Amino acid sequence: MTTEAPEIKIVDSYRIACDGGEGALGHPRVWLLIPQTEGFVECPYCDAKYIHRDFEGKV
Incomplete structure (x- = not known):
């Protein structure tokens, strides 16, 4: 049984x-x-992870 990774959303x-x-x-x-x-x-x-667009690819 596998656990799905939390969803990641890029926001403004x-x-x-x-x-x-x-x-x-x-x-x-x-x-x-x-x-x-x-x-x-x-x-x-x-556990959804929200990343601000300015930090996309940095976190």
Whole structure:
């Protein structure tokens, strides 16, 4: 049995919302703030990793 890697999304904003993306099967919407020093944040529910476009390929 294999575990799928968390989803990685490239975004243009430092403040983003994540709801799991599966409608009723997702999770509660949470607002996440990408630290401008790190360039990414991970959703505490679904482990999706959001990378700001300025940091693409650097993290």
